[in-house]
Amino acid sequence: MGAILVIEDDEALGRQVVQQLEQAGLSVVWWRKGRRIDESDLSEVALIVLDLMLPGLPGLDILKHVREVSDVPVLVLSARQDSHDKVRALKLGADDYVTKPFWPEELVERVRARLRRPVLQRSPHVQVGALTVDGDSRRAWFAERELELTRSEFDLLAALARRAGQPVSRRWLLANVLDPDREATERTLDVHVSRLRKKLGDGSQIETVWGIGYRLRSGDRS
Amino acid sequence: MSLRWRLLLTAVGVVLPLLFLIVWGQRAVARRMTDDLVAAVVRLQFESPARDHCEDAFRSRKHVLVVPRPGGGPFRARGQEMRVDVFFAGPSGLTRAADAPVVAAPLLDAMRGGADASVARGQGNTRHMLVRLVPEDNPCTFALAVIPDVEAPLPIPFVAAPILVVLLAVLIGVAPLVRRIRALTMAVRAWRADGRRRPPADNSSDELGELSRAFRDASDAVAARERDLREFIENVSHDLATPLSVLQGHLSALAARHDPEVLRQAMNEAHYMGALFGSLAVTAKLEAGGAVEDEFDLNPVVARVVDRHRALARRLGVSLESAVPEGPVPVSGDLTFTEQALTNLVGNAVQHNREGGHAAVVLDIVGDEFTLRVLDDGPGITDAEVERVAQRGERGDAARSRHPAGRGLGLSIVARVAGVQKWELLLSRQEPSGLVAELRGALRVGHMAEAAAAYDVHESG
Numbered sequence: 208m209g210a211i212l213v214i215e216d217d218e219a220l221g222r223q224v225v226q227q228l229e230q231a232g233l234s235v236v237w238w239r240k241g242r243r244i245d246e247s248d249l250s251e252v253a254l255i256v257l258d259l260m261l262p263g264l265p266g267l268d269i270l271k272h273v274r275e276v277s278d279v280p281v282l283v284l285s286a287r288q289d290s291h292d293k294v295r296a297l298k299l300g301a302d303d304y305v306t307k308p309f310w311p312e313e314l315v316e317r318v319r320a321r322l323r324r325p326v327l328q329r330s331p332h333v334q335v336g337a338l339t340v341d342g343d344s345r346r347a348w349f350a351e352r353e354l355e356l357t358r359s360e361f362d363l364l365a366a367l368a369r370r371a372g373q374p375v376s377r378r379w380l381l382a383n384v385l386d387p388d389r390e391a392t393e394r395t396l397d398v399h400v401s402r403l404r405k406k407l408g409d410g411s412q413i414e415t416v417w418g419i420g421y422r423l424r425s426g427d428r429s
Numbered sequence: 430m431s432l433r434w435r436l437l438l439t440a441v442g443v444v445l446p447l448l449f450l451i452v453w454g455q456r457a458v459a460r461r462m463t464d465d466l467v468a469a470v471v472r473l474q475f476e477s478p479a480r481d482h483c484e485d486a487f488r489s490r491k492h493v494l495v496v497p498r499p500g501g502g503p504f505r506a507r508g509q510e511m512r513v514d515v516f517f518a519g520p521s522g523l524t525r526a527a528d529a530p531v532v533a534a535p536l537l538d539a540m541r542g543g544a545d546a547s548v549a550r551g552q553g554n555t556r557h558m559l560v561r562l563v564p565e566d567n568p569c570t571f572a573l574a575v576i577p578d579v580e581a582p583l584p585i586p587f588v589a590a591p592i593l594v595v596l597l598a599v600l601i602g603v604a605p606l607v608r609r610i611r612a613l614t615m616a617v618r619a620w621r622a623d624g625r626r627r628p629p630a631d632n633s634s635d636e637l638g639e640l641s642r643a644f645r646d647a648s649d650a651v652a653a654r655e656r657d658l659r660e661f662i663e664n665v666s667h668d669l670a671t672p673l674s675v676l677q678g679h680l681s682a683l684a685a686r687h688d689p690e691v692l693r694q695a696m697n698e699a700h701y702m703g704a705l706f707g708s709l710a711v712t713a714k715l716e717a718g719g720a721v722e723d724e725f726d727l728n729p730v731v732a733r734v735v736d737r738h739r740a741l742a743r744r745l746g747v748s749l750e751s752a753v754p755e756g757p758v759p760v761s762g763d764l765t766f767t768e769q770a771l772t773n774l775v776g777n778a779v780q781h782n783r784e785g786g787h788a789a790v791v792l793d794i795v796g797d798e799f800t801l802r803v804l805d806d807g808p809g810i811t812d813a814e815v816e817r818v819a820q821r822g823e824r825g826d827a828a829r830s831r832h833p834a835g836r837g838l839g840l841s842i843v844a845r846v847a848g849v850q851k852w853e854l855l856l857s858r859q860e861p862s863g864l865v866a867e868l869r870g871a872l873r874v875g876h877m878a879e880a881a882a883a884y885d886v887h888e889s890g
Contacts, residue, residue, distance in 0.1 A: 290723060290765040291723075294725065294764055306707075310740045313740065316739060376793055379793055382794075417748065419752045419789045
């Protein structure tokens with residue numbers, strides 16, 4: 208993976224940001240002034256952390272230039288409470304922003320979230336730990352044992368597997384997975400989940416998430 | 430130009446043309462009277478000689494009539510007489526007299542049309558009048574009178590007097606108005622220099638009175654706003670000073686001994702101050718009516734806010750989870766406002782909680798609306814507090830948000846942001862304990878298809 212390019216003029220904040228990202232196991236390059244980024248340099252950059260208020264070339268100009276030549280994720284650091292600036296940065300192609308003041312964990316979290324992208328698994332074939340779900344043939348295996356699932360149970364499992372590691376709300380499951388005419392009640396959903404858990408056996412990866420709904424545990428918890 | 434001069438010039442501008450119109454009308458009437466008089470005298474003098482003695486000697490010479498000038502009036506010198514030369518002409522307009530002027534064709538045309546007398550402009554300063562005396566087969570059919578057109582000079586007093594009167598009236602009428610306007614200006618200037626000197630209200634019922642009352646109302650409104658702001662700043666500085674003192678205490682304790690608990694508390698204070706700063710900026714913008722309408726996706730806003738609170742939640746031992754729909758949730762509103770509102774809800778849910786407690790953020794799409802719920806199983810809030818939050822605008826008191834019992838500024842900002850963006854804020858108690866705060870609003874219409882398409886992907890895949 209390429210390095211994280213940090214463009215931040217404030218000495219103290221820049222040093223902190225670099226330190227935090229390095230502690231998170233990322234390699235970091237730090238620029239203290241705004242300037243144009245060569246296309247060749249961009250190939251070695253995995254993500255740019257960009258301050259908007261910079262001496263030299265302003266942050267928004269750097270962003271515009273980067274977007275002309277590359278899709279590298281850009282995370283904007285902004286001290287401003289100004290919505291226009293943020294929306295402008297997003298419209299110019301920034302992927303995300305962090306408003307100062309921020310906690311080190313927050314920044315690392317946002318950088319990681321960007322590096323993980325794309326999160327959504329659109330392919331019909333999903334593998335989560337020992338669980339395999341194949342949307343094309345509508346079959347699922349757990350620890351190489353094929354699961355016998357009803358239509359609703361399969362849809363439920365597939366929906367959770369597509370977003371493994373993330374909670375999915377009960378409302379979403381009711382509206383998008385269960386048949387709204389026949390069985391879309393909270394109780395039916397709980398019944399389906401409990402049956403699914405039984406079929407998955409002791410190593411069931413389906414967790415109840417307080418206040419939200421359910422989550423399929425993935426290997427790497429996010 | 431001052432008001433006084435402007436009014437004076439306007440008055441002169443109106444009076445002068447009016448005077449000229451009167452003079453012109455008067456002169457036209459006087460001319461008409463002269464003509465009628467001359468025609469009558471000519472007929473009286475020459476009708477029977479023209480009929481009975483129209484021989485060469487009679488019609489070859491010029492006859493002179495002395496006619497008194499009619500009327501008086503300012504434009505005619507009273508009592509003056511004028512000399513009118515009279516010549517005789519046949520039906521074709523031919524005259525015998527050597528010094529007779531040529532009869533103008535329009536005069537003859539008018540007589541042939543059946544008129545008894547007609548007048549036209551003559552040479553020099555004269556008018557020519559043709560008067561029918563006898564039937565047309567006579568060489569003395571018409572008398573041609575040459576009337577001297579002598580006008581009296583423009584009577585200066587007649588013009589000057591009304592102008593002077595009008596100017597005087599304007600000056601007298603305007604003086605008190607100017608005085609009142611000046612007083613009002615001075616009062617407003619004094620108020621600008623010193624906000625405590627309220628401009629006095631003028632009790633009169635005219636427009637100036639109304640203006641002075643409007644100024645007074647405006648000054649009262651500004652004073653009220655200033656008072657609110659002052660109170661707000663006082664409360665906020667109090668609220669900022671407290672955690673800052675605590676933070677300083679923690680830092681000096683940390684300098685003496687490395688205590689993780691002290692460090693944890695210090696970080697919480699810093700987090701609280703950070704949140705307060707955000708609320709302050711948003712409150713200032715809300716007060717200024719500075720909402721910016723934009724379209725954005727709620728999904729990343731939820732992710733950002735939840736990520737921001739993860740560290741705090743971990744430190745406090747509170748589980749913080751969130752769920753969003755797979756596709757985008759497009760809304761229109763102010764991004765900063767929305768993010769701050771959600772920050773306040775999530776901050777409250779995490780901070781007003783206990784170790785082992787839960788906080789959850791759930792974004793859903795229901796029909797053509799989104800619902801954004803923030804739930805916790807902390808102590809919750811009382812109905813009285815819910816009531817207070819619903820009453821927006823109690824800004825001063827709301828700043829006291831620090832104590833667990835009062836989530837004042839935080840929730841009142843959420844309520845105001847919801848109001849500005851035409852969203853609904855519903856607060857309810859969670860059983861057995863805790864709070865559910867739900868924001869509900871319209872999805873951005875233009876993007877409904879896009880959002881629906883995102884769901885289709887999932888339903889088929």
